[in-house]
Amino acid sequence: MEYSDETLLPVWRANLLVLTHEVGAATRLARMMTFSASYLKLMLTGQRDFSEEFVRGVEAVTGLPSGWMDAPHEAHDVPDNARAAIDNEAPLARFRGTAHPVRKKAVLRPPEPIFGQSAAKKIDEDANDLDALRKLAYLRKVRDLAVQEVRRFERNLTHPPVDIGALRAKVEDVMAAADLDENVHADLAGRLEQIEKHRHMLIRHVEKLHELLTGLGESD
Incomplete structure (x- = not known):
């Protein structure tokens, strides 16, 4: 399978490795790009190709020129603002694209029989391919919308509007101040523990x- 971005792909991959060589940087960059860390690591190890759209997104999200x-770059070439953005997981833009490589544009030729295949059959196959591409594009669109909602929900869970530690401390103050029945005390303590656990x-x-x-929608 040939892609229009294949000549620069080794350089892009090497620079991604430069950006993510520090411990945890790959996970942080993946989150900034709204990708899973495991999928980004497949890109870094050469098990998944990626597009110029994704590369330009990395530049925008991290603040790279x-x-x-x-x-090609070395670690010391990474601008301070880009390194800080990755270290603090603080994206400077929102990436709404896809990492999937873009196929090279085919040369248009009039339909003709191939190995005895009729022109009508070839046209039907082309139409089926186009329909499959449309379905894939729609899948990626609805998938990206779902991913945005999941990430928003995750941010609310990891940074809730109420400080869980402060909430626990206030409840424990009440428990210490009140003359509680043993069962009630255990029930309150258990509720706090279950809230944090769940x-x-x-x-x-x-x-x-x-x-x-x-x-989903990213397999070859």
Whole structure:
């Protein structure tokens, strides 16, 4: 399978490795790009190709100069603002595109029989291919909308409007001040513990949901 971006792909991949060589940087960049960390790591290891649209998105999200990814760089070449954006997981733009490579444009030729195949049959196959591409484009569109909602929900879980620690402290103050029955005290303590336990469990489920969604529509 040939892609229009194949000549620069090795340079882009090498620069992605430069940007993510620090511990945890790949995960942070993946989140900034609204991708799963596992999918980005497939790109870094050469198991998945990616498009110029994704590369330009990396530049915009991290604050890199336009075209920075097109030339080889070393770690010391990464601008301070881009490194800070990745370190703090603070995207400077929102990426709404896809990483899927773009096929090279085919040379248009009039339909003709191939190995005895009729022109009408060839036209039908082309129409089926076009229909498949439209379905794939729609899948990616609705998938990206779902991913945005999942990420918004995840941010609310990891940064809730109410400080969980402060909430627990206030309830524990009440427990200490009141002359509580042993069962009531245990019930209150248990509720606090279950709230925190289920919050962490819910975050893990949302992270897995995000990972599954971002992989849809991206296989070759």
